Amino acid sequence: MLDTLITSKTRIKLLLKFFLNSNSRSYLRNLESEFGESTNSIRLELNRFEEAGLLTSEYDGNKKYFRANTGHPLFADIHNILLKQIGFDKIVESVIQKLGNLKKVYVSGDFAKGKNNSIIDLIFVSENLNREYLLKLIGKVEDVIKRKIRYLVFNEVEFNDFIRNIDKSELLLLWKNEDM
Numbered sequence: 001m002l003d004t005l006i007t008s009k010t011r012i013k014l015l016l017k018f019f020l021n022s023n024s025r026s027y028l029r030n031l032e033s034e035f036g037e038s039t040n041s042i043r044l045e046l047n048r049f050e051e052a053g054l055l056t057s058e059y060d061g062n063k064k065y066f067r068a069n070t071g072h073p074l075f076a077d078i079h080n081i082l083l084k085q086i087g088f089d090k091i092v093e094s095v096i097q098k099l100g101n102l103k104k105v106y107v108s109g110d111f112a113k114g115k116n117n118s119i120i121d122l123i124f125v126s127e128n129l130n131r132e133y134l135l136k137l138i139g140k141v142e143d144v145i146k147r148k149i150r151y152l153v154f155n156e157v158e159f160n161d162f163i164r165n166i167d168k169s170e171l172l173l174l175w176k177n178e179d180m
C-alpha cells in the first residue's frame with residue numbers, strides 16, 4: 001500500500017498536508033490554490049485516501065473538509081516516515097537531546113502547515129539556553145539533512161504571549177520534555 005501512496009506529487013503533497021500535522025484540515029479548492037494543481041487530480045487522490053480510510057471528511061456548509069484519520073493503523077507509521085524523510089529525527093537526535101534545559105520544541109511555518117520547504121522553522125521554549133551551542137549544533141544538522149533551519153527562542157512567558165496572537169494549528173509540537 002505504501003508504494004501506491006508515494007507514486008505521485010499530488011499524493012506526496014497530500015501526505016505532508018494531512019499526516020505531518022494531524023490538525024491540518026482543508027477542502028478541495030483550498031488545496032487547488034495551495035498545490036497549484038488541477039482539482040481533478042487532487043479530487044482523485046482525496047477520494048483514494050478517503051476510501052482507504054486514511055482521511056476522514058466532514059461538511060461545513062457546502063465545503064467538504066478533509067483531515068487525517070488519526071485512528072487509522074498506518075497513521076503513526078506514515079507520520080514517522082514523514083518526520084524522518086524531512087530530517088526531524090536528526091534534529092531531535094543532534095540538537096534537542098544535546099541541548100538539555102529545553103521545555104518544548106515546535107515546528108512552525110510551512111512544515112507545520114503541511115507544506116514542503118527547504119527551510120525548517122523551529123521554536124525553542126527554554127528558560128536558559130546556550131545560544132552559541134545551539135547555533136553550532138544547528139550548523140552540523142543542516143549539513144546532514146540538506147535543509148536550512150531558522151529558529152526562535154522564547155522563555156515560557158514570551159512563548160505564551162506569542163501563541164495568543166497566532167493560529168495554534170500552525171504549530172506542530174516536535175518534542176516535549178516529559179520531566180518538566
